[in-house]
Amino acid sequence: MLKARPCLICRKWFHPDRMVGERQRVCGAPSCQKERHRRACARFHDRDPDYDRHTRFTAKLVQVGAGGKGTVPAEAIDWRYARKVVGLEISALVEESGKVLLRQARDAVLVQLK
Ligand SMILES: [Zn+2]
Known part of the structure; x- marks a missing residue:
């Protein structure tokens, strides 16, 4: 069993899961896992604030x-x-530009087939 440590969120002591090991900083309580996930999402969106807008745009495109x-x-x-x-x-x-690239790719393939 790994050494107990305090949960980063609730501060209660817990033993990390042996599969996660030393990387685990949050206990397994659902409320703490939900908060860990919320914080991870917030960090992700801080690093890439346009991610959701980009995803919606490309999905419609x-x-x-x-x-x-x-x-x-x-x-x-x-x-x-x-x-x-x-x-x-x-x-x-x-x-x-896409059409030009497509024509050039087709021409290159035709040259290789000859
Ligand atoms: Zn906790």
Whole structure:
């Protein structure tokens, strides 16, 4: 059994789980685990405050069912939504850049097949 230590949250003494070992700083009480999780989420969002906004944006940007076999890459993106969010010029720049890259990739594959 590992040496007892005080819980970082409730301050009660506990023995760390042997699977977690010395890394465990919080006891197994549900309220302490919930608080540990809340603090970890707060630290995560302090480090990356745009994470949720980015996740929602990319989820709306990529069409449902995109990425499957036979998907045309440019059609995987909801360009109307992208245009509304980032503006016409930036959206067009990204869309056309994607098309150029796709053409170059296809040409490179065709050259390798010859
Ligand atoms: Zn505790």
